[in-house]
Each structure stands twice: as C-alpha cells, then as structure tokens.
Amino acid sequence: MSMSLADKPQIAVLTMQEAWRRLRRRLRNGPIHRLRFAGTAPERLAVVPPTLLQGDPFTAEAIYGGRFLLAGRLVEAGRASIFQVPPPTPEFSAELHGFSWLCHHAAVGDALAARNARALVADWLRFASGRLGGPAFEPEVAARRLISWLCHAELLLGSAEYDFYRRILKSLTSQTRYLRSIAQEAPAGLPRLTVRVALALASLSLPGPASRARAAAQHLADELDRQILPDGGHVSRNPAALAAILADLLPVRETLLAQGQPVPKGIYSAIDRMLPALRFFRHADGTLALFNGTGASDMALTAALMRFDETLGEPLANARHSGYHRLAAGGAVVIADTGCPPAVALSRNAHAGTLAFELSCEATRIVVNCGAPQPGRIELRRLSRSTAAHSTVTVADRSSSRFAGQPHLDRFLGSPLVPGPTEVLTEDVEADEAGGRILGFEATHNGYERDFGLLHTRRLELRDGGRQLAGTDRLVSTRRSRGQEDAGAATIRFHLHPQVSVETLGGFARLTMRGQTWRFSADRPFVVEDSILFADSAGPRRTLQIVVAVDPGLTPEVSWSFERLA
Template sequence: MAQLRRKPVSSSGSKIKNPIAKALSKAKHSSFYHDLSLRGENPLRLLGTPKDIWSGSVTAGTQIVSGKIIAGGHVLKNPDNTQNLWSAGEIWKASNLSESWLEYLHSFGWLRDLNQAVDRDGAKRRAQKLVESWIDQNTQWGEISWRVDVVAERISNWLIYTPLILDTDDVIYRGRVLDIMARSARHLMKLSSDLPEGPDALKTLVGLIFAGLFIPGGDEWYREGVSLLKFTLGKEILADGGIRSRNPQEQLHLYMNLVLLIQSFQQVGRSVPEELKSAVSRMASNLKAIIQGDGKLPLFNGTTIHNHEDIYSCLLKSGQNDINLSSLEQSGFARIAKGKSIILFDVGPPAEVEMSRNCHSGTHSFEMTRGAHRLIVNCGDASFIDDTAGYDLRTSSRGSSAHSTLILNDQDSSTIREDGLIGRGVSRMESKSIHEDGHILVESEHDGYVDPYGYLHKRLIYMNETGEDIRGEDIIEQDISSKSTENIPYSVRFHLHPDISVTLSKAGEMVYLGLTNGETWQFRHRGGSLKVEDSVYFGDAGKISTCKQLVLSGGTQGSVTTILWSLKLEGI
C-alpha cells in the first residue's frame, strides 16, 4: 500500500512571498547597490557553448522569423497589429500578458524553435534584434524578467543558441550581450543561498553551472552550482525519477537540460557528478513509464502535447532508451498497460503549495490510449490560449471538471486559490496495485472531499490480460469522522479525444466509441444517469478542439454510493 501525503497548506507556504516581502525584494534588487554588486570584469568571449541535441518546431520557428511570437503552438495576439506581428522593440512593452507568457518570453525558450527556422539568416537577424531590444529595456530588475529561474533559463538559452544570437560583426552588440550574461550569472550567485522550491531550483542551478563552464571568470559560479546541485537533485528528483511538481512537461524539459549539462561536463573535460548521472537515469525510467501510446506525454498538471517532442526520440538521443520502467510510486501515478492499451492513473495529491502554480486539481483522473490513439483524456492546459471571450480558461482547465474523474457538488477536489496556487483539499492518498495472472487492478483513495462534505473518494480500475476489457468502480464513502447524511450531487466525467466518434444506443444505456483505426469500444455503467455532453480539448498545441464527454450524474445515498462502469472492445 503506497501512501502519499501533502503538507497542510497553513504550514507549507514558508517561501510564498506576501505583498510586503515582494515590495522589499523589489526595493532591494532594483537598488543602485544591488546593481553595483553585479558589476565586474566584462568577458570578451565565451569559452565554448553547450551543444544542443534537441529539436524545436520548424513551423513555430518560421512564424517567429516572420514577426509572430509562438508558445505551446499558440500565437501571442497583438491588439495593434491585425496579423499579430510584433516588432523587436514592442514585444517587451506588451501589457496584460499572463505570467506564463512573461516567463516564456523572458526565458528565451522560444530560441529552440527559432533555431529550426529554414531561413537561417532571417532567424539570426530576428534573434539578435530581440536580444538587443531586451537588453535596451530590461537591464533593471523586474519581478518576472529577473526571477532567478527565468534568469537561469535565459543564460542557458543564450549560451545554447550562441550561434544565433552572437554570429555578428557588431562588436558593441556582442560586448553588451556578454556583459549582461555575466551580470546575470552574478545575480544568480548572490541569490543561490535562497533557492526556490521545485523544478525552479534545478533550473537555477543549471543556468549557474552553464555560466561557470562557458563564461570566463566563472570558476566560483561553477563550484557553487555543482555543490548545490548534488544536494538539490536528491531533494527534487524522487526515488522513482519523478519531480515534486508532478508536471510531466516540466519533467521532460528539465531532463533535456540535465542531459545537456552532462554533455557539457564531458565537452570541457570535467567529471560528471554521480548524483547527476543517477538522477538523469531515474528520470529517464520515469518518463518511459508515463509515455502514452502515441509517444507523447499524458495531460496531467499543465502538460500540453507538442508534436515535435517524441519521448522515445529524447531517450534515444540521451542514450537512455533501454532503461527499465519506473514504478511511479513516489510520483503518484499508476501505469496500467496490457496489449495495445495503456492507462495512466493519477493517484497522488497535488504538488506542495509553493510549487503548485502549474498544478491541476485532477486527483483520480486517468487517461487511456489504444495503440497510438487517445481515447479517454483530460482537457489539457490553457495557459497560452488567448482568452478573448472573458472566461478564465486557464483556471477552468485546471479544475476537477476538466479531468476524467469524479466531482462532488461541482467543487474541485483541491481548491485553486486566487493567487493561482493549489490550496486546501487532497492531503492524504493511499493506493495499491495488484497483478495476478496477467490481470491488473489499481485501487486508490483520496480525502479531498472530507473537509467540505465528509466523504472519501475511492476509485478502482481493472484491466484484463489483453487490455481489451476495462472496468472501473467509483465509491463515495462516508469518512469515519463524519456524521453527515446530506445528499450531495456527483458527476463522473470521461472526456473523449476529439477524434473519437460517439453513438448512444437506442435505449440510452450504452455508448459506442469509435476510433479512427476502426475499433469500437462499448461503454456501460450501473449507477447514476448517463449523458453525452460537449467538452473542449486544449491538449493539441496550437488549437482548441471541441469534443464530447460522458457524464454519469446522481446523488450520494447513505454512507456508501457506488458507480460502476466499463469499457470493452466490441467483439470480444
């Protein structure tokens, strides 16, 4: 029996800055004295650059050359330009941008896509204009632009894509770029004693070490970064290779940067810390275990599918493709796989509050693929989608109802606070997997609805030895501490991929789900009333798709309410 706990919210927010702390931080880091402390000898050249082995999106890179800004397949809308083109000068002055957009812009993560553009000369010109205008407008402290993890990613990306941003005869521009890189590294060094929680800590250290390896005079940065990295890897990378934020996309990108870091150590003749080798190996094992049938990531906790990111390809390039699958036990996921069917089941609480800004309230949700075809899905993440209709799409996409799980009284199992972090809700989970004669049963229980309603949610998912017979059981059980007899409405949602065709039987008791490969799956249930409703899918980067969802609804009945459902391949 695996038990996972989340610290009570009241005692886990020590590193969340309140308004007064933010004001003090701004005053300190925007002061003349802090600026003075970042000055030093200007480097005249780099000692080398990390060798990038990862591919971006050719389509996105071409669009960036043309003047657009792309993130997660979505175009940043420019209200002053009908074609959504941005000049190098105006992008850094854009107002009303979400935190996700600001982080992405100021980290220069989009250089990976720009590096894939067919028009190489055009890509260089665009990159250099954007870097130069950033320096013109952002040398002073900004809450996002100079946040340590963003600074570190900017250093990493500028070093990795030096052939884009520094291939010029303009010595004044080159000097400014090298100077700001060195100042940024000094900024990281000064703040390295107070690292953020979660993946941001490792992002910060990767940037500091890259600076120490490739910027002249960076020996102290290198030593400090490596020393902290050895400790932080043990804290942030779980025993099964997962990460504490429970975001598969963050995990993949962090893995890719750590692989580049290993190659950079080898490139300059430095020994690779054993802690780093071990962490990367565990992460590869974990990533291999959460790969869906189409080779992409599952849509948990802020993840979006990027068509140019194939996990098997990443593992192959990093030399980790032959590694065994992780148990996923500490990560809070369960893999149920037989034949061509794969189910990934969320059996963990949300990330701790201080690292939950991208986390979803999707406990007990699951996704199912059949071969390369997605069948049951979560709705995905709407962070970069232009919210023209006035809806808070990002918050909606993070809510429990946007996931294939059970919801009580239309309330999230874990609350999403006004500051965007995950608050009270699921704090204790228990799960176990039973393997017998090729059959798999996973049982899990969470307490997210105990505080408001006095009920536990138990979910059981079974798969037979061929992967063609799936059965589920959702149990709403009164907690031992509760005496409530109130009837609470529930809904059990199964969001379907946009490619799935849906046909309701004449009697309305069964649904036929058609895959594009010709297979038909039968959905049956006992308990609750069945409806087919509209849904929306944010999973495919670059577009919003309409789709359907199956909804079983009813109300609690006494101390225990049970809803049974099944998915079977037609013809077995």
C-alpha cells in the first residue's frame, strides 16, 4: 500500500530530518575539519579484539581469482583493482568497503591469504581513502571497516612490512578520528550503534588515554540503553539485528575484560537481555523467525552466540516490548508478530506483517513468512515487505501498513514504513484440556480500519501437547472507514517452507516433510498456490502457500488448524 495524503506530514518531517543530518555531516567533512583527522599514529596496536564471524575458504579462493560475490551480485575485477570497478549496486559497494569479507581470508589462515588480504587493503588505501565522501565513508560502512581491520589485525599485520604496518596504523587512527567527529550524525538505529561499537573497539586497540576508552565504552552503553528494549529486542523489531549487534558487542566486552577495564552496566545489561531474546526468535533448526527484515540466517554465527547464553529455562512467551509472542510445546514452536510497526525513522527494513506467524516442529519449518531477500535485490525488496508475503490476512490485496512509495523517497529515505496499525491489543490464553495445557493468545490490530473500517483479530492456540495449532481469524466492522472503500475479498495466507510437500484430499490438505505428516483444515474452501521464499542463502526458492479467500461482509470469521498425524 503506497503512502496516502494523511501520511505525508510524517514523511515530510522525516525528509527534513534526513536532509539536515546529511548537511551536518557534509559540513563536518569540509576541508577545514579534515585537518582534525590527520596527525600522529601509535607505533603498534595495544590489543587485537576477537571476532565471532566464521569465514569460508572457498570464498577466499574466489576472491584470489578476482571474483567478488557481495550483496547478491558477482563482479569479476580481472586485472584491475576491485576498488576501480564501478559497483553494480550501492549494497555491493557498502559490503566491499566494509571489509567484513576479510573473515574468509582469516578462515584460510596461511601466508598466501594474508598477502592477498594485505594487497586488497593496500588497494583501498591507494584508490579509496583519499576522499571522505561517497559510499566508503558512510558512517555505518566506515564503522564496519574499522571493526573488520581491528579484528583481523593479526591477518593484516602479523608478517607485514614496516611501511605497510605504518600505513595501516595511520589509516586506523584517521578513520577513528573521522568516526568520532560524525558519530552523532549517523542514521538512527543500527548504523549509529555500529559506529559506537567501532569507536569502543578502536579506543581499546589503539594506545591512548584510559579515560578515552572509558568514555567510548560509556557512549556505547548509553546507545544500547536507547536501542535495546527491556525484553531484549531491538527498536527496529528485526530479529536479525540482535545477532548482528551481539556479534560486535561480545568482542567489546571480552576485550574490556582482557584489558582489565571496567565494563559499563549498560553493556552487561544489554547482552544479558539480548541473548535470551535471540533464543526467543530461534526455531529448533537454528534459523531465526522471518520478521521485519530478517533474511537467510547465519546459523554458524547464531550457534556461536548461543554459547554465551547462560540463562536457563524456556524463553518468554510474550515479548511485550518487542511485540512478539512465542508458543512452545512438545517440539512445536509458534512465533507471531503481535506489535505495531517500529517508528518511521527506524522502519527502512520493517515489514507489513502484523499478526503473521511461523510454525516449526522438531527442527522442521512448516509455516513461514517469505523473509527478506539478499541485499541489492531491489526488485524483490518491496514485494517481500508486503503483507501478502506473510502468513496473515490481507484485505483487498492491500498491506496493513503503507510504504513511502516514490522512487526519489526510496533513494533518499530507504522506503520507510508509514505505520498502519497504531494499536495492537493482545490477551494471553491459557487453559487445561484432556490432552494437556492450551497455550495461546488473541490479538487485534487496526491497520485496515482507516481504509476499510475493519479490525483484524487472530486467535492462536497450541493444543494437545504441541500436536495441533488451532487458529481463528475475524474481520470485524467498526464503521470508521475514512475513505469509505469497499473491502472486497480478504485473503488468509499460509506460506509453506520449500521442504513441505502438499496433497489436497477432499476438505483438507496433507503436509509431509522430514518424516512428519500434518493435516491442514479450515471451515472455508481453500486452494494451494505458488509462493516464494526470499530468505535463502542460495537466492529465492519456489514454494507453495495455502490460500483461504473470504468476503468479510458474509463470512467475518474463519477457523482453521494444523494437526500433526505422524
């Protein structure tokens, strides 16, 4: 759903804020201010921070041959430097200049990998470091590069010649000063937090006053207090953001402890909240639930992060501040989005998936959302964010939230989500039955009220020790439609994981996957249609979806269930 007239004031305010932020950053990068980034550099690093990223030796081998697969695009540099080749997309450029791919060279760990890594860094210093503007010096990209160089300093500097060693230290010092000057001008949310992480690591790794390291750690703690919710979720409501933050934050804590520096309470507290929250969003197969920008999971990283989780017991059933519910029994896991969209300024990757859910059982994914495609797939990104790409209800083929849909706004603001639902009311459900305890919830959102005068209520109950998921969807008229539009047909979608095979038999569908058999039934006719899973490391995959079409005026309530047979 595109932006309406009523939403334009919000977009206008966000546009002015972004223009002012960019102007302030440009002024700080002017010729006079650049003199502040020069100066003396230390003779050596005080410490090399650890890293939790695990690389792939085969990717390093491809890079040796000049083949860079970044952000879903393959570029062959040939005999030229990759930093002289025009990037195919902004996302490719961001990953290239962020240097996170150094982890692949570190995974090889031999002298050839180190020489190749040093050659690529030398190319960057020669061709990309002279100009502070452009994609290489976007705050988040510069922060990622600083983190990568520091965490892989042993690879880059272990057997480096003295001249290269000095050039790296001078560049690290200059980039740290640059980031320190523009930290407050970084975009809100994850980019600003990444800058604070980079500055904390740099203050520990580059010799300097202890007071500077303490101040950088405290600035990071303060930013964590602003961005990490009481239940451990991130303000963007993106489950994948937790893994990204923890992958950077845990090395900061470990480095502080190794250096005998005090760890601010805000860092300890954030980690202690985020680790259980990450477990909350994790299915039994190790992947994260596909909500609000989460794509293909880095399962090796998630497993590494989980080793730091010392909490015991099951995750929360209701992450109230983040706006999610989790039901778990007998190996079955249901994770559902029961919150309002994030603030407009934080919604560049948010999805219109209110009241969508995912179902898994014993390391097998069954019902999913389509998830986010790989970075750079602009043509798929908008589709993946629509309500129709989620296992929930759509009305008249509209999304429950609206997008700022003009191309110039997409380029300038990143296509923020203009909140549709302004209120989501939830009520937990717990009861006893002969087959065991019923776990569930009922939630109502008003995302369709303004256009169609309808409230969507979804009730989910996990019954029979996890062997049955019973659901009810209701569309209730409030007669408050501002546009007085006819709702027409509503559609309930259940996107299935590609590993699920479907056979329709009379009034139900039999779902088979990895030794399990489930039955789907509904009190309304349904069909099986094609779908697509965007969140796969190999690219989009074809799959299926179960679709129930109803007329809200004639059939305001539909009941359905997934029941395990074997």
